[in-house]
Amino acid sequence: xxxxxxxxxxxxxxxxxxxxxxxxxxxxxxxxxxxxxxxxxxxxxxxxxxxxxxxxxxxxxxxxxxxxxxxxxxxxxxxxxxxxxxxxxxxxxxxxxxxxxxxxxxxxxxxxxxxxxxxxxxxxxxxxxxxxxxxxxxxxxxxxxxxxxxxxxxxxxxxxxxxxxxxxxxxxxxxxxxxxxxxxxxxxxxxxxxxxxxxxxxxxxxxxxxxxxxxxxxxxxxxxxxxxxxxxxxxxxxxxxxxxxxxxxxxxxxxxxxxxxxxxxxxxxxxxxx
Amino acid sequence: xxxxxxxxxxxxxxxxxxxxxxxxxxxxxxxxxxxxxxxxxxxxxxxxxxxxxxxxxxxxxxxxxxxxxxxxxxxxxxxxxxxxxxxxxxxxxxxxxxxxxxxxxxxxxxxxxxxxxxxxxxxxxxxxxxxxxxxxxxxxxxxxxxxxxxxxxxxxxxxxxxxxxxxxxxxxxxxxxxxxxxxxxxxxxxxxxxxxxxxxxxxxxxxxxxxxxxxxxxxxxxxxxxxxxxxxxxxxxxxxxxxxxxxxxxxxxxxxxxxxxxxxxxxxxxxxxxxxxxxxxxxxxxxx
Numbered sequence: 001x002x003x004x005x006x007x008x009x010x011x012x013x014x015x016x017x018x019x020x021x022x023x024x025x026x027x028x029x030x031x032x033x034x035x036x037x038x039x040x041x042x043x044x045x046x047x048x049x050x051x052x053x054x055x056x057x058x059x060x061x062x063x064x065x066x067x068x069x070x071x072x073x074x075x076x077x078x079x080x081x082x083x084x085x086x087x088x089x090x091x092x093x094x095x096x097x098x099x100x101x102x103x104x105x106x107x108x109x110x111x112x113x114x115x116x117x118x119x120x121x122x123x124x125x126x127x128x129x130x131x132x133x134x135x136x137x138x139x140x141x142x143x144x145x146x147x148x149x150x151x152x153x154x155x156x157x158x159x160x161x162x163x164x165x166x167x168x169x170x171x172x173x174x175x176x177x178x179x180x181x182x183x184x185x186x187x188x189x190x191x192x193x194x195x196x197x198x199x200x201x202x203x204x205x206x207x208x209x210x211x212x213x214x215x216x217x218x219x220x221x222x223x224x225x226x227x228x229x230x231x232x233x234x235x236x237x238x239x240x241x242x243x244x245x246x247x248x249x250x251x252x253x254x255x256x257x258x259x260x261x262x263x264x265x266x267x268x269x270x271x272x273x274x
Numbered sequence: 275x276x277x278x279x280x281x282x283x284x285x286x287x288x289x290x291x292x293x294x295x296x297x298x299x300x301x302x303x304x305x306x307x308x309x310x311x312x313x314x315x316x317x318x319x320x321x322x323x324x325x326x327x328x329x330x331x332x333x334x335x336x337x338x339x340x341x342x343x344x345x346x347x348x349x350x351x352x353x354x355x356x357x358x359x360x361x362x363x364x365x366x367x368x369x370x371x372x373x374x375x376x377x378x379x380x381x382x383x384x385x386x387x388x389x390x391x392x393x394x395x396x397x398x399x400x401x402x403x404x405x406x407x408x409x410x411x412x413x414x415x416x417x418x419x420x421x422x423x424x425x426x427x428x429x430x431x432x433x434x435x436x437x438x439x440x441x442x443x444x445x446x447x448x449x450x451x452x453x454x455x456x457x458x459x460x461x462x463x464x465x466x467x468x469x470x471x472x473x474x475x476x477x478x479x480x481x482x483x484x485x486x487x488x489x490x491x492x493x494x495x496x497x498x499x500x501x502x503x504x505x506x507x508x509x510x511x512x513x514x515x516x517x518x519x520x521x522x523x524x525x526x527x528x529x530x531x532x533x534x535x536x537x538x539x540x541x542x543x544x545x546x547x548x549x550x551x552x553x554x555x556x557x558x559x560x561x562x
Contacts, residue, residue: 007470011371018365019380022387022438024408025398040407083294086287094284102288104555109299111492111551113499115520116543117299119527119536120306123314143298146291175284204391206502225393226506237401244394255389 029241038238052242061224061239062246069220069247072134072209073202076141080198083142084149085191089179091150092157093165103154109147118211125212132214141208145198152197156190157183196258200251221247303544310538315531322534329538339539341514342522346498349433349518354493357437362444362489366452367474381445388442396506399435400424403507424508428516432504436497443496444489451485452478484557491554498547519543 024042032038033052035045056062091099121140122131130136160183168178184191206222213219216227225247228240310329312322333339365384369377387395402408403423410420423431455478463473479486501520504510510517510525517525519539527536 007371008373011368012373012376015365015368015372015376015380018361019376019383022380022383024412025402025438026383026386028401028408029394029398040401040404041411042408043411079294083291087291089287090285091288096285098285108548108551108555109295111495111547111554113495113520113543113547115499115501116523116540116547117302117306119523119533119540120302120309121298122527123309123533123537124302124305139294140298143294146294150291175287179287200389204393206391206393206506210502222391222393225397240397244397248390248394251391252386252389255385259385 029244032238032241033245035238038241040237052236052238053246055236056239056243056246061227062221062243064217065219065221065224066247068134068218068224069203069222072138072141072220073199073205075135076138076145076202077195077199079138079142080145080149081153081191081195083146084153084194085179085184087150088153088157089175089183092154093162103151106147106150110151114144115207118207122211131212132218134213134218137209137212140212141202141205144205144208145201149194149198152194153190156187156194159190160186193258196254200254203251306537306541306544309534310541312534314534314537325534329535330542332535333538333542338514338517339522342517342519342539345429345516346518348429349436349500349504350494350497352430353433353436353440354497355490357433358440358444358493358497359486359490361437361441363448363486365441365445366448367478369449370452384445385442387438388440390439392439392502393506395439396435396503399431399438399503400507403431403435425512428508428512432507432516435503435507436500439503440493440496444493447485447489448482451482455481487557488554491550491557495547495550495554498543498550 028040028042031042031045034048034050035043036047036049036051038045038052091103125131125136125140130139164186165178165182168182173181204222209220210223213223216224221243225240225243228243229235309322311324311326313325313328314322365380369380372380390398404410405420405422405425407423409423413420459477459481460473463477468476499520500518501524504516504518504521505524508516510521514522520543523536523539523543525536526532526539530536
């Protein structure tokens with residue numbers, strides 16, 4: 001009993017030290033956002049202020065980039081989820097010699113470093129006039145997330161028993177009707193996980209819009225955040241922190257919503273980090 | 275199972291996804307293979323001439339390229355193989371012994387660092403490592419020598435940033451793996467008088483070796499493609515002292531307008547990634 005108590009204390013101490021190390025940058029973020037004279041160090045503000053938030057809550061700094069992010073990532077997420085659901089359906093329901101190579105290719109693709117593809121994508125986008133367009137960027141974002149979404153979607157779909165579908169077929173429903181009226185409603189939580197996970201990944205994506213979007217008023221928040229690194233020299237760290245919190249808040253909230261279910265999903269393996 | 279239903283038409287739903295993947299993924303990769311063998315430049319309408327293996331020959335003779343390969347190896351080894359992997363395993367292991375509140379607090383913090391958008395994480399770590407930043411404040415307080423980390427040890431600073439940001443993934447993988455080890459095996463060893471470290475070495479590690487392989491592979495792959503974190507923290511600098519392959523690729527293709535050369539580097543990166551992916555698929559022995 002005593003030995004196990006000692007072991008517990010040692011484990012607690014080691015974890016708390018690690019936790020403190022992980023917390024420091026986050027504490028800086030929180031404190032600086034309400035500090036009128038924020039600099040680079042973690043320190044307790046002499047007085048609390050909402051000025052940093054006030055200063056960044058303008059059309060130009062926050063609302064337009066966030067709306068761009070929402071349109072870009074929302075549209076891409078919708079496209080990804082629809083395509084993934086459609087693709088997962090035959091893969092989950094029908095057996096064919098086509099399944100295995102397709103799924104292996106998909107899994108292989110989830111592991112490829114997408115970063116490396118960006119130079120040729122830029123070249124192609126210039127040639128076909130998709131450069132600096134929201135829909136072009138959205139199409140590429142959707143595609144980059146598609147392999148993993150198909151994989152995840154198929155795993156969730158495999159968990160829905162086929163009996164009810166067969167009943168629907170007997171009643172004369174088409175494949176598409178069966179998918180939308182029977183299968184998808186039955187895998188509601190799975191569908192939510194895929195949707196939210198896709199959205200989180202796209203929301204944080206920096207390199208793709210950084211390369212493909214050139215006009216400042218089309219930039220999503222992940223790229224516009226760079227404007228804080230002053231065109232005019234000095235950085236206003238308090239405002240940078242305030243904006244970072246606003247920009248990060250949606251994904252943190254969404255992650256909390258799905259964390260419980262995703263925790264189990266990790267055991268399925270697969271390239272979660274994309 | 276009504277496998278006869280619909281004939282070929284039942285495969286139609288796969289079409290939209292396949293089309294997107296062909297157009298926006300296979301297409302660029304194919305284009306990449308072509309461009310890498312030409313001297314395409316961003317400026318000048320001279321067009322693209324086929325130059326064979328020139329870009330690759332040039333790369334291997336280029337000191338900056340070799341520097342980038344070396345830094346990519348350092349970055350991957352320090353942050354993915356040693357940092358994320360070992361720290362993730364240690365955290366997962368310690369959490370099993372720790373009390374519940376400590377477990378929750380640590381888990382929440384580590385996962386928050388992971389969920390934050392890449393650029394936010396980059397800025398947080400940038401302020402942390404700057405001369406006037408928190409790390410030096412902490413060192414001053416402990417009466418230890420401080421220094422300008424982003425200038426003296428830029429590749430280590432970005433590696434630590436990647437550990438901060440990426441450890442949660444390993445922690446989650448290993449927590450799942452450890453919770454699947456049957457309790458009686460561990461208890462039997464305990465009864466036989468095996469010490470803590472010996473139990474870890476002879477029982478725990480062999481039992482989770484597949485998870486270790488999977489995790490190492492995925493960490494390596496995701497670390498190979500890190501761009502935003504390094505770009506926001508150091509721009510690859512000072513000089514080229516934190517210029518890993520993705521940053522080098524961007525620098526050559528866009529800042530120096532050498533699209534052909536930059537794409538050749540991208541192709542090499544893709545090839546390395548593909549090799550790792552194939553090993554990963556083998557290792558997983560995926561059943562699909």
